[in-house]
Amino acid sequence: MPELPEVETTRRGIEPAIRGQVIRSILVREPRLRWRVPRELPEEAAGQRLRDLRRRAKYLLFDLERGTMILHLGMSGSLRLMPCSTAPALHDHVDIVLDSGLCVRFNDPRRFGSLLWTREDPLQHPLLRSLAPEPLSAQFNGAYLARAAGGRSVAIKQLIMNGQIVVGVGNIYASEALFRAGINPRRSAKRIKRAEFDALAKSIKVVLRAAIRAGGTTLRDYVNPQGSPGYFRQKLYVYERTREPCRVCRTPIKHLVQGQRSTYFCPKCQK
DNA sequence: ATGGGCACCTGGCTGC
């Protein structure tokens, strides 16, 4: 589900309501997420003040006074802000109950999401430690991408979905960024020219920023913390547009599968 | 080190 824009939209929607709040309790209705929610998490977190809500890649980091909750939305997860008295719905697995009476409620039908706890620097957690640079940072650019690609033979689409190369780019935005850069998703990374890496890095930034501005993309499950969908779907050039005319040249959009994931592209605009 | 494939899980849709 959520890629960087949806996670960032979630962060921005929740942060003002939770910053400085004290956690009254953590209610775990279903601990069996991708990894079991640590048994000690509720007792560790309860009573602590929320210092900050950060995002790293597609992870949300709830910084407490002593320790951090690390949350990932997986494919179908979402966080919503609501009064803690609201009756839980199907797949509402965890509540972070605040002293204000509001709670952050984690819903995740497929349970590919996760909620973890650490007392150490969360950026050094095994799951986060070796992640690549943020795509919206200055560090991420064509020169970096060209170096990171380093003559690798993988298809360029799979390269930009690899969290060791760049984080936050998932299946939707990988196809969209390649369209905007005019690059065929099947091309081997080692055959991409330097100027094309420049264009691709730029396209990744542009598409992610535009998607954040639209509140992300909702295909099925995703809603923001207020329960509204994201509106970037209307702005997609290729994703889930098989056989529909390219918005630029009217050529029918093509679909293929790479690494068991759907890819969409325009055979005329992308070389 | 790299690349490919599988696994985890639920639900919605299609076609017989």
Next chain:
DNA sequence: TGCAGCCAGGTGCCCA
């Protein structure tokens, strides 16, 4: 109406 089969915003892990 029922059910099998396929597909879905992610990513860790195992194997060659």
